[in-house]
Structures are given as structure tokens and as C-alpha cells.
Amino acid sequence: MREEKRKKKWIKTLQFLAAYLVAAWTFLQFIDWILNRYDISPNWVDLLLWIFIGIIPSLVIYFYHQDRINNGILKLREKIIFPLNLISLAVITYFGFGSSDLGATTKEISYTNDEGNLSTQLITKEEFRIGLPIYQFTAKTQDTAYAWLDDGIQELLYQDLSQDKNLSPYLSDTEGTVNRVSESRIFNDYYLEGTFDIKDSIYSITPIIKNAKNGKTVSEKTFDGTDLLYILDDVSVYVRENIGITEDKRDFYIDLNLNEFYSNSLEAIRHNIESNYYRAHELDPEFSISYFENGQRSIRFSNGAEGEKALIDKAYKYSNKLPLQKQLQIRILRYIAYEEWDLAEKLLKLQLEIDPNDNLYNRLLNAVYGETKQIKAYIKYAEDRYSKNKSIDNGNNLLNASLVSGDYDKVISAIKAIEVVQPNNPEIFALKLRPQLLKGDIESAQKTQDRVKIINTNWINFVKPVDTVIEYLKKNKPTKRTLEKFTGKYRSENSEQTHEFFMDDERLIRHVSNQELSAPILAGDDKLMTGGYSYRNTTINEFLTDKNRDYYAIKLHLYNFNRRINYHYWRYDDTIKNAEKALMDGDYEKAEMNYKLAIEEYPNHYFLKQALKHIEYVKNNSKEKIAEQYNSIIGSYNSRLFWVEDDKLYYERNGLSKIHLYPITEDKYISLSRYANQYAFETTEDGRLASAVYSYKHDSQTWEKLTEGDNYFLKDD
Structure with a gap:
């Protein structure tokens, strides 16, 4: 009888439990539905699910003994189990959802538009966006005429999808399913790849959406047509549909067609993808994005301030047709080009609220922090970014920032934690080498180095130089005194890029112009190591000394996968800077005075004497004669273009940033942007005018004419 009664109670309990689960x-x-309808955080569903499941133990006990409990009779075990269940559930949900955003999925951002008025934009919060790595599309039939589409389709889809703030797309050149899954699985649910084919002027594009956890195909579809840009617009909609972005969410943001904001000239797009900017601008003079991409590349590598401003000004001029994000990127880059750091920083911070994962915004803010030496702000921002979004890029930024701040143990611990998740990743453990060397844990660094050499055998060319660094540090410990002697600014002879070394407490910091801060490693009595395995190169900075043992230049030995490349950077102080400014302003007396002072201080700076030659030449020749000289050579020489603007001679190649040329003889010119080059003109035996380049050779301390490859061109007919 008792057994029968117990059985009925269990049946009744299970019925109540089933009803509870259905109701829940x-x-x-x-x-x-409510959350989606009113754009409220979907984390509420997960939280409520945990609560509904978490109270099941107490509910089962209640359903089974409900007659007694309803009469207010609780046994000791129930007085313990019920509170314990609730407390355990509270602790679990607190740690599971304490840092989750349970508010709206959107937020309102304010910014000042071009008219100076305050504008607002409602955007999806970062944590509710869908990450989407985009990989190269592969040609089904190899055709060199369409080889550019391997990268072109990838780039165009990225530009189109970036308009939708429900998404956080990014580009990657990783190949192979295994490598793509390994790269994308940690932070994403999907990734995009695909194929394409062209037959009889018909484009066939097949986007393939894959599961980022296992590489299995989630969805694929082929789109055909004669207009590539319209096809890609359709592909963009298809991709968003199939990764969970509903039509209501898609309609929340403006979705311009590619031919509206990118370019309506496929040929111009092709040349832009191939980095032939001059031809792209020629085919589409209003190609704002092309001017912008050329300008940001020039600014990043400091190719020449005057040319950089010209490019970004053109990008700004034609930017009204672009998506708002691109317009704001151009404005930010314009502030940086004109060195308005405060304005750039303010606008960058505002736009990073809208697009916190935008690589350009993050890189530019790091560059601003570097230019203004805001080390604490740089570190704090890197920490905040990684805490909000643990992506690969944010992880690398945090790694570099932690090394700059001297938090070596934190870096090593973080890398070890990632090793637990990815024990078979041959690259993760190698990241420990730099913090180990900076910390002075040479024994551990040696173990890491030995393992690197065994596992990553294809890295051997840039791994071997690290052996000499480790051997040096075994016998020599860095001190503040040994590091202080490296402080100073050095300028490239091939661009306007500068490397500045300065002390922050006991640490030596390096800043590369328009790039982030970094922490160099002592590599010898007069040497520093920069780069690292995460950059796939090692650079040994050899500081050259004069007769007084003072540093006057750096000879960089850059080791990559298969070779060593040498570059020279020259000590660059206010005397040289003032001399160059005076020369650009046409104040020849002041320029001559400063150049002579600089030569006295730095007799090995060969380019200073070239500038004096220009000053002497201008003094001995009339403006009319020099103008006539310019007019006799201007024109196109294959990919080179020479022209006169405001009585100055300019040179541009393939649409890269223009540079100002200064005459030193009737047929030779120098540039303050390219110390190591001389630009010459000569007449061939058959009477044609030709453009040649002379390069400075350090071993012989002479100028050598470059005649091979694309260094010698005849003037176009």
C-alpha cells in the first residue's frame, strides 16, 4: 500500500515537473520574442534558463512533499536544501552573468558633423555583434586577367558588410580549413570563404559560410550575372541572412550599393586592389576610398608629409558619398596628417564607441598615444579592449602594451593560459620569449628558444639571430645606465619615418612615427633587438659610433623568412629639423646656417652636404633659369610623373604620395623625403629624355646609378 502511494506521488511529481518545463x-x-522586438540583451534568456534549471532540485522536493509543505511543515533537510539551492544558484549566476550586459543591445552615440552640428547615431553594442572572418575567394579556373579577384572579392565584401553594425567582419589571408578553423573558432561562430568563375563575361560567385568550430559548411549558394558589384551586393545580403541577422536588424542600418560608395569603375577598382593608385585615380578621379587607402598607407610608413596631406585632402573632398564610418575615418586621418593630435584622439575615442573592433581606429589611437607618449593611456586602453573583446588583434595589442609597461609576469601567465586551450598550437608558446628576455629570465628564454627551433623549422632565418641575443644576456644584465645611452631620435634615409628611443622609469621604449610603442631588448654593447616571432621577423638595431663613441646612426639588420635586409636610420635632432624647415620655407640663410651646424655635429650624415649643394645652386641661378630647367623635364616617364606646382618641382610614382624635388645641378635633384636617392635626367644616344635614379652606397660612400628593373624610364611620347 505504501509502495503504491509512493508511486502515485512520483507520477504526480513528474506531471507537475513536465508542466513546469513546458511553461518555462x-x-x-x-x-x-520580446527581447528581439525591443532590442534588449539576449543574455536574459540564458540567465532565466539557468534559473529555471537551477531550481529544479527544490521543485522536485516540493512537488513530492507539497501536501505537507503547503501546511507549513518543513523538515530539517528541506530547511537546508532550499536555501542552499538558492544561494548556489545566486553564486553561479553571479559569476556566469555578472559581467554580462543585460540592458539594450543598442546605444546612442553623439558626434559633431562637418557643419559643426551635433548628430546622433543608434548602433549595436560591440558584445552583441556577430564576428565574421572573411578569407580569400578561390578561382575555379586560373586566369591571370582575373587573378586580382582572389583579393578583390574578399575586400569588396568586407567593405559592403562593414556597413552593417550587427557585424564585426575582418580580413585574413590564412589558407586551409584546419588553419582557418584554428584561427577563427575561439571568437567566432562562422567564417566566410568561397569560389568564383568567369565564363563569357558571366561572373559566378559562390559564397560558402562555414562553422568556425569544425569547418563544416553551413550554407552556400551560387550567384550569376554580368555586373560583379551588383552580384556582391546580393551576396552580402545572403551572408547576413544565413548567419542570423534578420531583415528587421538588416534594415536598421543604411546599406549602400558598392557602385554608390566604392567606385562604379571595375577597372579603377582592380588597380586599387593591386595598389596601382595612380591608375585607379586616373580612371576614377573621385575615388575617395582609394585616395584614403593610399593616404593611410603613406602616413603609416611616413612616406612624405606633403604628399600625405595632398592625398588625404582629396579623399576628404570626395567623401560625402561614403558610409558615415568611412567619412569619419578620413576626418581622423586628416587630423593626424596635420598633427592635430588632440582632435584626432577625441574623434577616435568617439568612433571607437561605434566601431570598437575597427582595426584602423585602434591602430590610429595607438599611434596617437605613441606620438604623444601617453604610455599609461596606451596600456589602459589595451587592457580595456581585451577585457571587452578577447580577439586575436586585441590580444596582440595587450601583449605589446604589457611589455611596454614592464608587466612581464602577467604576459607569461596569459600565454600559458592560452596554451592550455590550444596545447598543439606551435606559435603560442613562442610568444613567451620576449617577456622572458625583458624580465631577465634567460634560462626560461633558452628553453623557449630551443623548442621554437625544433617545432618551427621554417622560422630558422629569423630565429638564429636570437641565439646571439640570448648568449649576450647570459653574461650581461641590462641596467638603466646601459639602456640610457640608446635614447634619441633617428630618421630613415628612405622615408620620413623616425625611430625614437626614450626611457620610462627603468625601461627603454621605442616609438616608430605613426605607429605604436614597443619595448626593445638589449642585444649587445651597441645593439638592440626589435620585432619578434609574432611579427615573423627579428631586427637587430646596430648603433654606429663616431670617433667620440657617440651614436650617429642605426644600421638595421632585418631577418625574415628567407633573407636579411639592411636599412639605415640617422640621428635626427632639432638642428637638422630646423634646417629642413627653413629650406622648405625658402629661408636659405637660416637653412645654410643650421646645415653647417649639423654637419659639424654629424660629419657622417652625407645627405646634409647634398642640401648645401642645393642652397648653393639656387643662389647661383635665377628663378627664371630654374623654372626653364623644370619645364624641360616635366612629363610622364612610364610610371613616373614630374610636374610643376607653385613654382616647385614634384615627383609621383604609381599614385604614391608626391614628393618635392630640389635641384643640385642642371640634371640632378634631391628630396628631403628620400635622403638616399638622387633623381637624374639624361638624354640617350637617340635623343630621348630619360629618368634615372642614383642610390647612395654606404660601403663605398658613392652614388650608384640604378639601371636594372623599373629604375630607368624613357619619357613618354
Whole structure:
């Protein structure tokens, strides 16, 4: 009889439990609809699910003993189990959802538009966006005429999808399913790849959406047509549909067609993808994005301030047709080009609220922090970014920032934690080498280095130089005194890029112009190591000394996968800077005075004497004669273009940033942007005018004419 009664109670309990589960599931579906309808955090569904499941132990006990409990009779075990269940559930949900955003999925951002008026934009919060790595599309039939589409389709889809703030797309050149899954699985649910084919002027584009956890195909579809840009617009919609972005969410943001904001000239797009900017601008003079991409590349590598400003000004001039994000990127880059750091920083911070994962915004803010030496701000921002979004890029930024701040143990611990998740990743453990060397843990660094050499055998060319660094540090410990002697600014002879070394407490910091800060490693009595395995190169900075043992230049030995490349950077102080400014302003007396002072201080700076030659030449020749000289050579020489603007001679190649040329003889010119080059003109035996380049050779301390490859061109007919 008792057994029968117990059986009935269990049946009744299970019936109540089943009814509870059905009711809970129905309620969750209703809540999910409400959250989607009113753009409220979907984390509420997960939180409520945990609560509904978490109280099941107490509910089972209640359902089984409900007659007694309803009469207010609780046994000791129930007095313990019920509170314990609730407390455990509270602790679990606190740690599971304490840092989750349970508010709206959107937020309103304010910014000042071009008219100076305050504008607002409603955007999706970062944590509710869908990450989407985009990989190269592969040609089904190899055709060199369409080889540019391997990168072109990838780039165009990225530009189109970036308009939708429900997404956080990014580009990657990783190949192979295994490598793509390994790269994308940690932070994403999907990734995009695809194929394409062209037959009889018909484009066939097949986007393939894959599961980032296992590489299995989620969805694929082929789109055909004669207009590539319209096809890609359709592909963009298809991709968003199939990764869970509903039509309501898609319609929340403006979706311009590619031919509206990118370019309506496929040929111009092709040349832009191939970095032939001059031809792209020639085919589409209003190609704002092309001017912008050329300008930002020039600024990043400091190719020449005057040319950089000209490019970004053109990008700004034609930017009204672009998506708002691109317009703001151009404005930020314009502030940086004109060195308005405060304005750049303010606008960058505002736009990073809208697009916190935008690589350009993050890189530019790091560059601003570097230019203004805001080390604490740089470190704090890197920490904040990684805490909000643990992506690969944010992880690398945090790694570099932690090395700059001297937090070596934190870096090593973080890398070890990632090793637990990815024990078979041959690259993760190698990241420990730099913090180990900076910390002075040479024994551990040696173990890491030995393992690197065994596992990453294809890195051997840039791994071997690190052996000499480790051997040196075994016998020599860095001190503040040994590091202080490296402080100073050095300028490239091939661009306007500068490397500045300065002390922050006991640490030596390096800043590369328009790039982020970094922490160099002592590599010898007069040497520093920069780069690292995460950059796939090692650079040994050899500081050259004069007769007084003072540093006057750096000879960089850059080791990559298969070779060593040498570059020279020259000590660059206010005397040289003032001399160059005076020369650019046409104040020849002041320029001559400063150049002579600089030569006295730095007799090995060969380019200073070239500038004096220009001053002497200008003094001995009339403006009319020099103008006539310019007019006799201007024109196109294959990919080179020479022209006169405001009585100055300019040179541009393939649409790269223009540079100002200064005459030193009737047929030779120098540039303050390219110390190591001389630009010459000569007449061939058959009477044609030709453009040649002379390069400075350090071993012989002479100028050598470059005649091979694309260094010698005849003037176009």
C-alpha cells in the first residue's frame, strides 16, 4: 500500500515537473520574442534558463512533499536544501552573468558633423555583434586577367558588410580549413570563404559560410550575372541572412550599393586592389576610398608629409558619398596628417564607441598615444579592449602594451593560459620569449628558444639571430645606465619615418612615427633587438659610433623568412629639423646656417652636404633659369610623373604620395623625403629624355646609378 502511494506521488511529481518545463520553455520563447522586438540583451534568456534549471532540485522536493509543505511543515533537510539551492544558484549566476550586459543591445552615440552640428547615431553594442572572418575567394579556373579577384572579392565584401553594425567582419589571408578553423573558432561562430568563375563575361560567385568550430559548411549558394558589384551586393545580403541577422536588424542600418560608395569603375577598382593608385585615380578621379587607402598607407610608413596631406585632402573632398564610418575615418586621418593630435584622439575615442573592433581606429589611437607618449593611456586602453573583446588583434595589442609597461609576469601567465586551450598550437608558446628576455629570465628564454627551433623549422632565418641575443644576456644584465645611452631620435634615409628611443622609469621604449610603442631588448654593447616571432621577423638595431663613441646612426639588420635586409636610420635632432624647415620655407640663410651646424655635429650624415649643394645652386641661378630647367623635364616617364606646382618641382610614382624635388645641378635633384636617392635626367644616344635614379652606397660612400628593373624610364611620347 505504501509502495503504491509512493508511486502515485512520483507520477504526480513528474506531471507537475513536465508542466513546469513546458511553461518555462513557453515563457522563454515569449521573452526571446520580446527581447528581439525591443532590442534588449539576449543574455536574459540564458540567465532565466539557468534559473529555471537551477531550481529544479527544490521543485522536485516540493512537488513530492507539497501536501505537507503547503501546511507549513518543513523538515530539517528541506530547511537546508532550499536555501542552499538558492544561494548556489545566486553564486553561479553571479559569476556566469555578472559581467554580462543585460540592458539594450543598442546605444546612442553623439558626434559633431562637418557643419559643426551635433548628430546622433543608434548602433549595436560591440558584445552583441556577430564576428565574421572573411578569407580569400578561390578561382575555379586560373586566369591571370582575373587573378586580382582572389583579393578583390574578399575586400569588396568586407567593405559592403562593414556597413552593417550587427557585424564585426575582418580580413585574413590564412589558407586551409584546419588553419582557418584554428584561427577563427575561439571568437567566432562562422567564417566566410568561397569560389568564383568567369565564363563569357558571366561572373559566378559562390559564397560558402562555414562553422568556425569544425569547418563544416553551413550554407552556400551560387550567384550569376554580368555586373560583379551588383552580384556582391546580393551576396552580402545572403551572408547576413544565413548567419542570423534578420531583415528587421538588416534594415536598421543604411546599406549602400558598392557602385554608390566604392567606385562604379571595375577597372579603377582592380588597380586599387593591386595598389596601382595612380591608375585607379586616373580612371576614377573621385575615388575617395582609394585616395584614403593610399593616404593611410603613406602616413603609416611616413612616406612624405606633403604628399600625405595632398592625398588625404582629396579623399576628404570626395567623401560625402561614403558610409558615415568611412567619412569619419578620413576626418581622423586628416587630423593626424596635420598633427592635430588632440582632435584626432577625441574623434577616435568617439568612433571607437561605434566601431570598437575597427582595426584602423585602434591602430590610429595607438599611434596617437605613441606620438604623444601617453604610455599609461596606451596600456589602459589595451587592457580595456581585451577585457571587452578577447580577439586575436586585441590580444596582440595587450601583449605589446604589457611589455611596454614592464608587466612581464602577467604576459607569461596569459600565454600559458592560452596554451592550455590550444596545447598543439606551435606559435603560442613562442610568444613567451620576449617577456622572458625583458624580465631577465634567460634560462626560461633558452628553453623557449630551443623548442621554437625544433617545432618551427621554417622560422630558422629569423630565429638564429636570437641565439646571439640570448648568449649576450647570459653574461650581461641590462641596467638603466646601459639602456640610457640608446635614447634619441633617428630618421630613415628612405622615408620620413623616425625611430625614437626614450626611457620610462627603468625601461627603454621605442616609438616608430605613426605607429605604436614597443619595448626593445638589449642585444649587445651597441645593439638592440626589435620585432619578434609574432611579427615573423627579428631586427637587430646596430648603433654606429663616431670617433667620440657617440651614436650617429642605426644600421638595421632585418631577418625574415628567407633573407636579411639592411636599412639605415640617422640621428635626427632639432638642428637638422630646423634646417629642413627653413629650406622648405625658402629661408636659405637660416637653412645654410643650421646645415653647417649639423654637419659639424654629424660629419657622417652625407645627405646634409647634398642640401648645401642645393642652397648653393639656387643662389647661383635665377628663378627664371630654374623654372626653364623644370619645364624641360616635366612629363610622364612610364610610371613616373614630374610636374610643376607653385613654382616647385614634384615627383609621383604609381599614385604614391608626391614628393618635392630640389635641384643640385642642371640634371640632378634631391628630396628631403628620400635622403638616399638622387633623381637624374639624361638624354640617350637617340635623343630621348630619360629618368634615372642614383642610390647612395654606404660601403663605398658613392652614388650608384640604378639601371636594372623599373629604375630607368624613357619619357613618354
